[in-house]
Amino acid sequence: MRNIFRVIVILSILFVIINGCKKYADDYKRFLNNKEVTYPGLATGVGYRPGNLRAVLVWHPSPDPSIKNYVITWNNGKDSLRVDATSHSPADSITVSIPGLKEYVYSFRIVAHDNSGGTSVGQDLNNVRVYGPVYQSTLLNRGYDIANPYMVRPDGSVDLNFVKADAGNVSTTIEYTTNNSGTKTVPLLAKDNVINLADFKFGTVVKYQSSYVPATNAADVFTTLEKATFPTIRYIAVCDKSLFKENPLPGDAGVYDYNTTVRKLWDGTVGPQGYPDIFHSDGSHGMPHAITFDMGKVYRKLTSVEETGRNCCNNPDQFEIWGIADITGAETSLSPRDSGWQAEMIAKGWTLLKDIRRTDDGQNAQKFDFDAVPSVRYIRVRIKHVTSNDSNYSNISEFTFWNEK
Incomplete structure (x- = not known):
């Protein structure tokens, strides 16, 4: 009797289970109006390109021909954008720009919609960075x-x-x-x-x-x-010595002989030279004395001068460099030895470019920078003292000038 009872109980339970499952299987049809659930196909290759207060989403469309559009949502679904499905080829790309965003990190959700009103399960795109004025x-x-x-x-x-x-x-x-x-x-x-x-x-x-x-x-x-x-x-270039020429003014010193003229100052020699490859003043003008020459054209801005002395003696260690653009009416009547000579030079339009003092023996080339200067074509050198303390003679091997173009 006990075994018969157990069999009856087991059969009763199986009957309830079988009938219960059948009931649930039938119920889903009532909820779905006797139709099966279908989901539109998913897009592939979903990604993004960060932009300036915008994000550009990119994906390959689903091959499902029933998809009519995609809906993009962000800000927890508060904002959305609908995009028509213009292609169903996975080889193509759909690119969508979402403007008007803040400089922030966003999450987007892309849901495909088909012609029957069905929707895909959706795809999330997280950590989408948007850049702006802070960046x-x-x-x-x-x-x-x-x-x-x-x-x-x-x-x-x-x-x-x-x-x-x-x-x-x-x-x-x-x-x-x-x-x-x-x-x-x-x-x-x-x-x-x-x-x-x-x-x-x-x-x-x-x-x-x-x-x-x-x-x-x-x-x-x-x-x-x-x-x-x-x-x-700054384009600093050497002034073209091929244009230089002598231009003595009244009161200038003469030369020792025809081999030691002022033009020796731009013959291109390098290093201290000996007689007669130098300028050598005559002995009748004393100290200070002056020489003048023409650089051949107006230079907008002379920047510096390099002076090289003789290889032995009478090298200037105190001298002035003066400049002027137009020499018309610029002659002075006073001797360079006169205390009023400098004031007369200024009154005639000359500018003192540099008052130079050397502390060596005056032989080797030494470069001196000018201060801000006006346009210059003519140079006048006033030699005030030489290293040998000679009161008549001065010797110079070379002058080189630079200008800023």
């Missing part, structure tokens, strides 16, 4: 080579030298004035450290501004907030 404020213009910012080539063109580009830098725009006074911009790529300006107008300003991307696949390029100014480019 831009951290960008710096590319650095230049402080030790050697530029080089002027023999042909007059200019190389600008930059240091290695920072990560994210894509280019730097160089803005400068050309020889015909037009404005020109050229790009310096991140892989390059040097850019040549073939037609740069000396004396003008060079501006530059760098561009960056926050990621290699970024949708937008960011520039620095301001342009930077490149160091002043």
Whole structure:
């Protein structure tokens, strides 16, 4: 009897289970209106490109031909954008720009909708970074080579030298004035450290501004907030001695003999020379005495002078360099020995470029920088003292002048 009872109980339980499952299987049809659940196919290759206050979402469309659009939502579903399904080929790409975002990290959800009103399970795209003014404020213009910012080539063109580009830098725009006074911009790529300006107008300003991307696949390029100014480019060149010529003025010293004329001062000799390859004053003008010569053209800005003495004696250690652009009416009536000579020179339009004092024996070449000077063509040298303390003679091997173009 006990075994019969157990069999009856087991059969009763099986009957309830079988009938219960059958009931649930039938119930789902009532909820789904006797239709099966189908989901539109998923997109593939979902990714994004960070932008400037926007995000660009990219994916390959689903091959499901029933999909009619995709709906993108963000901000916890508060914002959305509907995109028509223009292709069902996984080889294509759908690119969608979402503008008007803040500089923040976003999460997006992409849901496909089919013609029957069905929706896909959805795909999430998290940690989407959006950049903006905060990122831009951290960008710096590319650095230049402080030790050697530029080089002027023999042909007059200019190389600008930059240091290695920072990560994210894509280019730097160089803005400068050309020889015909037009404005020109050229790009310096991140892989390059040097850019040549073939037609740069000396004396003008060079501006530059760098561009960056926050990621290699970024949708937008960011520039620095301001342009930077490149160091002043100076083209210092030797004045053309082939144009120099003698131009004595009343009161100037004469020469010792026909071999030691003023033109010896620009014959191109290097180092202290001996007689007769020098300028040698006569012995009848005493100290101080002056000599004058023409550089052949007006120089806008002389920068410096180099003076080389004789290989033995009578080398100037105290002398003045004067300059003027037009010598018309610039002759002086007073002797260089007269205490009023300097005032008369100034009244005649001459400018004192440099009052030079040497502390050596005066033989070797020594260079002296001028202060800011006006345009100059004619040079007048007033020799006040020589190393040998001679009161009549002065000897000089060479003068070299530089100017800024």
